[in-house]
Amino acid sequence: MGQEKIRVAVVFGGRSTEHAVSCASAGLILSAIDHDRYEVLPIGIATDGRWVLVSGDPARLALSPGSVPSVESVAVPGSEITPVGGSAGSGLRVTSPDSVPRDLGAVDVVLPLLHGAYGEDGTIQGLLEMTGTRYAGAGVFASAAGMDKEYMKLLMSARGLPAGPYVVVRDREWRSGSGSGERKRILDEIAELGWPVFVKPARGGSSIGITRVSAFEELEEAIEAARVHDPKVLVEAAVDGIEVECAVLEGLDGGPPEASVPGQVVVDPGSEFYDFEAKYLASATTMRIPAPVPDSAVAEIRRLACAAFDAISCEGLARVDFFYTTTGQVLVNEINTMPGMTPASGFPMMWAASGLPLPQLVDRIIQTALRKRPGLRLATRGAGLAVAAGPRAVLGLP
Ligand SMILES: Nc1ncnc2c1ncn2[C@@H]1O[C@H](COP(=O)(O)OP(=O)(O)O)[C@@H](O)[C@H]1O
């Protein structure tokens, strides 16, 4: 008996600084997704926010020193589409001015392969909730909480997860100007962290806007550089140790989350830290899987990765990043609710090393999403494959 394929809208690109990384993530996923099982509708969000149909050719989405992929470069000409939320049951309706909408049919689930603002921060998740569309990954709250490093840290520490010391630099306090008491108080607080420190936008990603600062004199400039990306800035004491990542998947059928074998990020020796270059462009940056840490630390990292996942009520998938310090301590650095899926990214590599090759990993992420009810997506325990249940989201095209 022939079975209808499951229609998956793979949405990528987006308005954030991580546009190119998202394209590269989509490139890998589109090359690995099981086309016998899934009918894929690739949708790009341009850097200016326009939604367009795109070519899903993975080869055109690779990120390398000589080529920075973009939605603009793979857009199908004249395919501009505008998402309109709203009327009950209509789902994600896409229309365009000056033309009669052509129905693209329906999608069963959206895979928002977006990193950073307007993608990993709860905003597109909110849009999909409003339209009653099933989607993969974290919901509105977990996305927003994971994106904002201040609240991420507050939730982690509330659950007793270990992290290093930091200072939050808020817009109002900073704008009070140099020489003001408030700014001085913050700078003094930062100086107490000791040097070096890492200065980062609170809601950034891919290391964009991050500076390692080794002296007080460089601090204000680094804060201004981070403020280009976010008016709220975090300053953290530099941790002395190696970086270890651990990938997490939501448990099957309501079970507890599952953690992968952890891997170490071995940063290109030419890079000062795991910055954008080192992450995506330097050939010498590699993952060492399993991470070279004692068994007890591996167990601790996997336990903490699941605890971090639960601390923000994450769903679907996440990558939790740690430091393993020179004194043998495990500290949480951050959680990424839509981790990079590029060929250089830890998430797919760590699952492959844990016995879950990429096609099966993608399958699991989509199947987990399909099991959830659209709308306030409470898990439907034991409901099995819920493809036929509930309205499919409708997509129209000019
Ligand atoms: N407190 C810290 N100590 C040492 N290195 C850090 C610290 N914070 C950030 N880094 C370095 O900067 C990189 C990016 O920081 P991170 O907080 O993960 O931001 P992003 O969300 O952009 O990935 C880390 O992978 C690490 O190399």
Ligand SMILES: [Mg+2]
């Ligand atoms: Mg990071």
